[in-house]
Amino acid sequence: MTIDRSVKIAPSILAADFANFGAEIDAVEAQGADWIHVDVMDGHFVPNISFGPTTCAAIRPHIKTVMDVHLMIAPVDPYIEEFANAGADFITAHVEAGPHIHRTLQAIRGAGAKAGVALNPGTPASAVAHLLNVADLVCVMTVNPGFGGQSFIPLESKVAELRAMIGDRPIHLEIDGGVTPATAPGLVQAGADVLVAGSAVFKGGSVSDPAPYGDNIRAIRASYS
Ligand code: DX5
Ligand code: ZN
Numbered sequence: 001m002t003i004d005r006s007v008k009i010a011p012s013i014l015a016a017d018f019a020n021f022g023a024e025i026d027a028v029e030a031q032g033a034d035w036i037h038v039d040v041m042d043g044h045f046v047p048n049i050s051f052g053p054t055t056c057a058a059i060r061p062h063i064k065t066v067m068d069v070h071l072m073i074a075p076v077d078p079y080i081e082e083f084a085n086a087g088a089d090f091i092t093a094h095v096e097a098g099p100h101i102h103r104t105l106q107a108i109r110g111a112g113a114k115a116g117v118a119l120n121p122g123t124p125a126s127a128v129a130h131l132l133n134v135a136d137l138v139c140v141m142t143v144n145p146g147f148g149g150q151s152f153i154p155l156e157s158k159v160a161e162l163r164a165m166i167g168d169r170p171i172h173l174e175i176d177g178g179v180t181p182a183t184a185p186g187l188v189q190a191g192a193d194v195l196v197a198g199s200a201v202f203k204g205g206s207v208s209d210p211a212p213y214g215d216n217i218r219a220i221r222a223s224y225s
Contacts, residue, residue, distance in 0.1 A: 003170040007224065008034035008194045009217050010068055010174070013059075014050060014148045015198030021055070023207040025062040031214035035066040037176070037196045038088075039148075042073035045097055046146035053082040060087035068194075070118065070176065072145045073097065076104050084111035092116025092139050092174075095127045105134040118176070120145065121153045125161040135171055137194070138162055142187075143177030148198040152178025156190040163191025181223035188224040195220065 011033045016024035025036055038056060043049040056069060069088040073079065074097040083091050091113045093104045101117060108115035116137035117128055121144055128138055140159050143150040163173055174194035175187045184195055197220060205212030 001170045003172065005193045007188055007192070007221075008066075009201070009220055010035035010037040010066075010194055010196045011201040011213075011217075012037040012039055012148065012176075012196050012198035014039040015202040017207065018051075020207055021059045022062045024202075025059060027205075027207050027210035028201065028213050028217075029062075029064055031210055032217045033065060033201070033213075035068045035194065036063045037198075038067060038069045040069060040071050040073060040083075041146060045074040045094065046072040048146045053079065053086045056083060056086035056088065063087075066090065068092070068116075068174075068196075070116075070139065070196075071097075077107055080104070080107050080111050080113075084108070084113045088113050090114045090116050090137055092118050092137060094118045094120065094145075095123060095131070096120055102131060102134060105131060109134065109136075116172075116174070118145075119158075121155060125158050125165060128162070129165060132166065132169055132171060137172040137174055138166065139174040139176050139196075140192075141176050142179070142183075145177070150178060152180070152183045154183075154186075156186045159187060159190035159192055166191075179220070181219045184220050185224045 041050040068090045076093040105115040114136035118139035175192045176196040179197040180200045
């Protein structure tokens with residue numbers, strides 16, 4: 001099996017207008033987003049609360065590209081079915097979220113979604129070495145999860161290490177946190193193929209003035225092209 005390894009930009013709706021998710025998704029896709037990144041936070045695994053599966057189901061009809069759900073919750077397993085039923089294409093769980101991440105990834109696939117595993121900045125690449133046969137995506141956090149708009153933590157060597165570990169396997173390598181035109185080139189160089197970007201995409205625009213979203217997406221693409 002082969003996968004599309006071209007670089008995809010995945011705007012995080014954490015930086016969108018929470019009263020307007022449907023229109024924000026329509027706008028950012030029209031402006032060139034490749035995937036839509038959906039950040040779920042529980043106020044327990046991370047110190048912030050965003051939204052849950054009901055919101056995911058409500059926004060699903062607006063997503064014509066790929067719905068990439070990032071679960072910053074613990075426990076994960078009791079909620080997998082609900083997020084899969086909400087229409088998530090990818091469901092990503094944190095390796096730090098519980099003792100049985102292998103089972104969690106199997107359960108995500110069993111529920112019909114693609115399985116992602118995320119690593120906090122302090123977690124070494126080796127933490128996923130024995131998970132690569134049950135993963136469709138590895139997400140490297142380049143901020144401590146919980147909030148948008150934080151400063152980038154330079155972890156390009158970890159990204160390169162993971163790229164080498166992944167080899168020919170059909171696994172996406174995603175970066176989440178602090179992606180901008182300044183940080184994207186080194187990440188793409190290190191082997192990333194999905195760049196999540198919240199503030200760098202949504203800054204300066206709105207649903208009534210979405211052109212800046214397109215400018216921002218093109219600025220990120222131009223930085224590594
Ligand atoms: C952080 C979230 C990220 C965040 C990225 O916990 O997982 O997806 O929204 O935001 P920026 O791009 O602003 O760092
Ligand atoms: Zn995220």
